[in-house]
Every structure is written in C-alpha cells, then in structure tokens.
Amino acid sequence: MAGKEYSFQQHNDFIRKYQEGTTRKELARQLGVTVSAVNNRLVRLGVPTEKRPFQKPKEPTLKRFLQCYEELRRFMGALKASALTYYQFQWAYKKLPRFRKAFTEHYNVIQSTYRCTLCEKVFPEEDIPKHARKENTRTGQCRVCLAERRTMILPREMKAQWEKQGGLCAYTGRPMNGGKDAAAWDGDVLCRKVVREMKGKLGKEEFVELCREVVVGSAADGQTT
Ligand SMILES: [Zn+2]
Numbered sequence: 001m002a003g004k005e006y007s008f009q010q011h012n013d014f015i016r017k018y019q020e021g022t023t024r025k026e027l028a029r030q031l032g033v034t035v036s037a038v039n040n041r042l043v044r045l046g047v048p049t050e051k052r053p054f055q056k057p058k059e060p061t062l063k064r065f066l067q068c069y070e071e072l073r074r075f076m077g078a079l080k081a082s083a084l085t086y087y088q089f090q091w092a093y094k095k096l097p098r099f100r101k102a103f104t105e106h107y108n109v110i111q112s113t114y115r116c117t118l119c120e121k122v123f124p125e126e127d128i129p130k131h132a133r134k135e136n137t138r139t140g141q142c143r144v145c146l147a148e149r150r151t152m153i154l155p156r157e158m159k160a161q162w163e164k165q166g167g168l169c170a171y172t173g174r175p176m177n178g179g180k181d182a183a184a185w186d187g188d189v190l191c192r193k194v195v196r197e198m199k200g201k202l203g204k205e206e207f208v209e210l211c212r213e214v215v216v217g218s219a220a221d222g223q224t225t
Pocket residue numbers: 116117118119120121141142143144145146
C-alpha cells in the first residue's frame with residue numbers, strides 16, 4: 001500500500017480515542033497530522049458519525065473480503081476491493097466468531113508464506129530468496145522460477161550480461177526479474193525497465209543527480225503536509 005501503513009493496533013487506538021470523545025483537533029495534534037487528515041482517516045475507516053450511522057456488514061461482503069484477502073494478500077487492499085470498511089471488519093472480528101476464525105486462518109497463512117508471481121504457487125518463507133520477496137504483498141519469485149527464467153526467458157545476448165551483474169540492476173542494485181523490473185539495456189549495462197524509462201536520454205551523472213533532487217524535493221514536501 002502506498003503512503004502510511006498502520007497496524008491493526010494503531011487503527012484500533014485511533015478509533016477508540018475518537019469514540020471516547022477525543023476531539024478531531026486533539027487527535028490531529030497527537031498524531032502530528034492535519035485535522036483534514038484526521039477527517040479523511042475517519043471516513044476511510046468507516047467510523048460511524050451522526051451523518052453516517054453504522055451499518056452491519058452483510059455476509060456476502062465478508063465472504064468477498066476473505067476471498068480478496070487471499071487473492072491480493074494485502075489487508076487494506078482487500079478491504080477496498082470488497083467495499084468493507086475497517087470499522088465493519090473490526091465489528092465482525094469482535095462479534096462473529098466464525099468470521100474471526102476464518103480471518104485468523106487466512107492471516108496466519110499469508111504471514112508465513114509467499115506466493116510466487118510466476119508459477120502462482122504458495123511457498124513457505126524459506127523457499128523464496130530474500131532478494132525476490134515483496135513484503136507488502138507477501139509475493140515473490142520462487143527459486144525454481146528464478147532459475148528457469150535465467151535460461152528460458154532472457155534473450156541470449158542479454159544472458160551473459162545478466163549473469164555478470166548477478167541479476168541485479170546496474171543503477172539500483174535490485175533484482176531484475178520480470179514485469180517493470182525486467183532487464184533492459186542501457187548502453188552496455190542492464191537495468192530494470194522502470195529505471196530505463198525514468199532515465200530516458202539522460203547520461204548517468206545527470207540521471208543520478210536528478211534522482212537526488214527528487215529525493216530531496218519529496219522529503220521537503222513531506223515536512224509541509
Ligand atoms: Zn515459482
């Protein structure tokens with residue numbers, strides 16, 4: 001998930017404080033965010049207000065949420081995809097033992113496994129090399145697929161250079177393994193496709209300098225919001 005990622009505990013604390021009567025202004029002060037950020041979060045989490053009374057989640061919605069969670073392997077993404085609010089989830093988790101049990105089972109499986117994005121099989125943690133893991137979606141590339149990709153999918157002239165770089169992007173040092181991270185030529189080195197697209201016609205020095213400006217610029221931006 002892009003942006004800030006909160007834990008269940010942080011969401012629960014936030015909701016509890018609001019319901020115990022902490023004002024939006026005070027919540028904003030405690031969290032170091034703006035009042036409108038607090039408002040947005042209340043809406044996003046589906047916290048009931050006078051204007052928006054609580055609606056119990058329907059059985060099919062809860063079922064769809066569990067399916068989405070299994071499919072996407074991302075909690076907030078699954079809420080969004082199934083149009084279930086966090087508040088409704090919290091309610092169902094507390095009030096419906098069957099839902100709690102089903103959710104806990106899904107959660108435990110997802111947190112202890114990774115799904116290979118190439119062969120779609122689910123593997124225990126140790127079968128997905130660390131460099132090939134995507135933590136936020138609990139997905140990655142399994143050893144078998146990584147090994148096969150080396151010989152099967154890369155064009156012959158790329159293979160030698162890919163091996164030489166150990167499968168890592170010349171600019172970011174991250175694995176080049178398909179999709180936007182597929183290997184692409186940049187002069188006589190390989191880098192991730194997404195990096196190649198960003199770099200455009202810039203020389204190496206200019207590109208690195210531009211990246212530095214982006215990092216500094218976005219850090220400064222973060223301080224004012
Ligand atoms: Zn695989």
